[in-house]
Amino acid sequence: xxxxxKPLGLSEAKRAIERCVAICGLLPxxxxxxxxxLSLPGVDFEDNVQIACSQLYRIDLIVTRNPNDFTxxxxxxxxxxxxxxxxxxxxxx
Numbered sequence: 001x002x003x004x005x006k007p008l009g010l011s012e013a014k015r016a017i018e019r020c021v022a023i024c025g026l027l028p029x030x031x032x033x034x035x036x037x038l039s040l041p042g043v044d045f046e047d048n049v050q051i052a053c054s055q056l057y058r059i060d061l062i063v064t065r066n067p068n069d070f071t072x073x074x075x076x077x078x079x080x081x082x083x084x085x086x087x088x089x090x091x092x093x
Contacts, residue, residue, distance in 0.1 A: 001014070001017050003081055004016050004017070004081075020088075023089065027053050027057050029049060029053070033049060033056060034049070034052075036052035036055060036056060037049045040052065040072065041072045041073065042069075042072050042073070044069060047066075047069055047070060050062050050064070050070075054074065054075065055073065055075070060076060061077040061078065061079055062074065063079050064078060064079075064081075065080065065081060067080055
């Protein structure tokens with residue numbers, strides 16, 4: 001949302017997030033995920049949480065503004081947000 005709000009505006013950013021949630025869903029961030037994240041070698045805990053989710057759940061990719069920060073323990077593609085459109089189905093009118 002933070003990334004989308006400035007270029008799209010509040011209303012369109014909310015719609016984009018709703019679309020992403022409808023298409024992608026949400027993963028629970030629980031004790032298991034946090035313990036896995038703490039065991040990872042990376043220095044950024046929030047990045048490690050995303051990597052832990054990629055290891056514990058069947059996800060297709062990670063989207064981040066800093067793809068180069070995701071090198072240790074990542075087994076799925078890591079994309080910049082500007083490239084996510086290639087993976088999403090077209091918006092329905």
